[in-house]
Amino acid sequence: MAEQKTAENVVFIGVKPVMNYVLAVITQFNQGINEITLKARGKAISRAVDVAEIVRNRFLPNMVVKNISIGTETMQAEGGTTNVSTIEIVLGKGQ
Amino acid sequence: MAEQKTAENVVFIGVKPVMNYVLAVITQFNQGINEITLKARGKAISRAVDVAEIVRNRFLPNMVVKNISIGTETMQAEGGTTNVSTIEIVLGKGQ
Numbered sequence: 001m002a003e004q005k006t007a008e009n010v011v012f013i014g015v016k017p018v019m020n021y022v023l024a025v026i027t028q029f030n031q032g033i034n035e036i037t038l039k040a041r042g043k044a045i046s047r048a049v050d051v052a053e054i055v056r057n058r059f060l061p062n063m064v065v066k067n068i069s070i071g072t073e074t075m076q077a078e079g080g081t082t083n084v085s086t087i088e089i090v091l092g093k094g095q
Numbered sequence: 096m097a098e099q100k101t102a103e104n105v106v107f108i109g110v111k112p113v114m115n116y117v118l119a120v121i122t123q124f125n126q127g128i129n130e131i132t133l134k135a136r137g138k139a140i141s142r143a144v145d146v147a148e149i150v151r152n153r154f155l156p157n158m159v160v161k162n163i164s165i166g167t168e169t170m171q172a173e174g175g176t177t178n179v180s181t182i183e184i185v186l187g188k189g190q
C-alpha cells in the first residue's frame with residue numbers, strides 16, 4: 001500500500017495564494033505526519049512565514065516552530081548566475 | 096561621551112535597496128557591536144534574509160546566524176485590523 005510520501009514531508013512555497021499552502025500543511029498533519037518543512041526562496045520567503053504563522057495561529061495551535069534556517073542558492077540567470085536567499089521552517093507538534 | 100546606540104542594536108528592514116541595510120549592519124559591527132538584530136515584516140521579510148546572507152557570505156564571513164524567530168503583528172488597516180508576519184534574525188560573531 002503506497003503511502004503518500006513527499007520527500008521528507010516538505011512543502012515548497014511558491015507563487016500560489018497563501019491558503020493553498022496552509023491547506024497542504026494542515027492536510028499532511030492530519031494524515032499523522034509529525035513534522036513538516038516549509039521551503040521557499042526569493043520573494044516567496046515572506047509567504048512561507050505567513051503560512052507557518054497562519055497554520056499555528058488559526059488552525060493548529062499545538063504546532064510549534066522547531067527550527068528556522070536560511071541560506072543561499074546559486075541559480076542560472078540570463079548572462080550568468082545569480083544568488084537567491086532560501087528559508088526552511090520546520091513545524092512540528094509541541095511538547 | 097554618548098555612544099551611538101540604537102535600541103538593542105536593531106536594524107529595521109524596509110523598502111530601501113538591500114545594500115543600504117547591508118551597509119548599516121557592517122557599519123555597526125565595525126563599531127564593535129557583537130550582535131545585531133534584523134527586524135522586518137510583510138514583504139520585507141525576504142529582504143531581511145537577503146541582508147543576513149549577503150553580510151555573511153560576502154562581507155563578514157565570521158558572522159553567524161544566532162537565532163531566527165517569526166511572529167505575527169496586528170496592524171490597523173482600512174476598515175479594521177489585519178495581521179502581518181514578522182521576522183527577527185540575530186547576527187553575531189561565531190565561536
